[in-house]
Amino acid sequence: MATNAKTRKAARYAVPVAVAGVAAATVAMVPAFANSGSPDLPKVTAQQLIEKVAASDVQQLSGSAKISTDLGLPTLASGLLGGGGVAGGSANPEDKIAQLANGTHTVRVAADGPDRQKLTFVDGKDEYSLIHNGADVWGYDSKANEVWHEKDTEGAAQGKDQQGKGHKKTADRMGGASPQQLAQDILKAAGPTTDVSVGDTAQVAGRDAYQLVLKPKHGGSTVGSVKIAVDAKNGVPLRVQLLAAEGGKPIVDAGFTKVDFAKPSADTFAFTPPKGAKVTEGSDHAPGGRGKEFKGLESFPGLDALTGGAGLDGGKGGETKVLGEGWSTIARIDTGAGKSLKDIENDKNAPKEAKQFLDSLGGKVSGKFGEGRVFKTRLVNALITDDGKLYVGAVTKDALVKAADANK
Structure with a gap:
């Protein structure tokens, strides 16, 4: 039970870490x-x-x-x-x-x-x-x-x-x-x-x-x-x-x-x-590293639609796995998504915010794993596959696709 709770927590904050977690490191470089x-x-x-x-x-x-x-x-x-x-x-x-x-x-x-x-x-x-x-x-x-x-x-x-x-x-x-x-x-x-x-x-x-x-x-x-x-x-x-x-x-x-x-x-x-x-x-028990920016992202309607209303809890028994080592480390997270990316893309009744969220993820990619979208920054990249897997790390798009192919 404790392990499931831990992996769900990791899944919940995966995308925020990919987008905003580097901020803490930035402050550390003061x-x-x-x-x-x-x-x-x-x-x-x-x-x-x-x-x-x-x-x-x-x-x-x-x-x-x-x-x-x-x-x-x-x-x-x-x-x-x-x-x-x-x-x-x-x-x-x-x-x-x-x-x-x-x-x-x-x-x-x-x-x-x-x-x-x-x-x-x-x-x-x-x-x-x-x-x-x-x-x-x-x-x-x-x-x-x-x-x-x-x-x-x-x-x-x-x-x-x-x-x-x-x-x-x-x-x-x-x-x-x-x-x-x-x-x-x-x-x-x-x-x-x-x-x-x-x-x-x-x-x-x-x-x-x-x-x-x-x-x-x-x-x-x-x-x-x-x-x-x-x-x-x-x-x-x-x-x-x-x-x-x-x-x-x-x-x-x-x-x-x-x-x-x-x-x-x-x-x-x-x-x-x-x-x-x-x-x-401040509270002694307030969760460290979780600011307003995390709550804003996890409640974003597009993300809600992608995960069937479950956010990034990995509420369906999600699991986190670390792939590789050193500079090439990639986290593979099962988000427990309720809908595929295609479902959102083709759903005429989907909220416009959901499609805006999809567009923000960047270009489509495909491989042995199936299809997905890549969220790209100059440092951290994330691949969200059509079946709800998330691969994230300070690695290139090609490295994410290769990892997804090997761990589908």
Whole structure:
């Protein structure tokens, strides 16, 4: 029973993850663009550079950064993710994170150890701030004058010894969003399917940097490479670029434009809700990673029609299976669809929203598995087959078709 519940949950969020899940990774890359110049630095090996990142113990910094994301999302998906700036609307951080999956955003960042971080997203004169100060996490939307608050007295009392235990709260996710942690996670996940090398030197935010380059060893991935610019002096990752196999500008280009490694003043992390602001208390048991954008997609009439009114619950005993490894990993999910894509396409009485949803999925494909549609972005692609199977991963359309043929 528990296993079925787990697979149904995975199926329920499969398409949202394909469209919007990358947003969390985008925020994790917070620390944009390299200054001109290739400084002359002593030669290092990839292993030495990895060790330099791992040994870096910098926990105090402040500065400004840019996050530029170009996923090539279809119009429908862009609308569901919420275009425009991060300010305005709910102050819940989950709602803001998804909006970083599109466009360019300016961020001010400050950190003083694992218990104090602050991220401020600036769009014009409006700002959204996410502040972690000890046991308190605050989200403040200046445009809407709304405040979101979460208190973690238990986590604060347990201290560092309890990191990694229990459910992840917003404060934990902010700590994991540091550029140091991001780089370490990427390097840990690299594994045998990745070629790691040292690229050209660079200057980022006026600081000399080495560039660590990670590339998939095998074809089929939409990712061409990941470049991590590492501060030559202290080993702090200063910029992360995610480059597409198909070329063009980076899918994600996130890095410091200005950085200072001095200790930020204590009042940087102080926050009191402004007079008249609406304050919402966060729930300790609220499901992480599920914002308004997920609910908007799962209730979309077209998706409802595709799954016979069941959303993506996989309510008919759906099953999730992981195919491949490393950069070429594909998730195969049985959605338990009540109607085939052809049924929707040929049904004159089907809601117009359903057909709009089908059109947004992109071109038709066929193979030994039958027929289906591909939802395409520059990073994550998804194949929905006519019989209700979903194949999703950071892989090419051809790789999805091949997987569907082999696992029909």
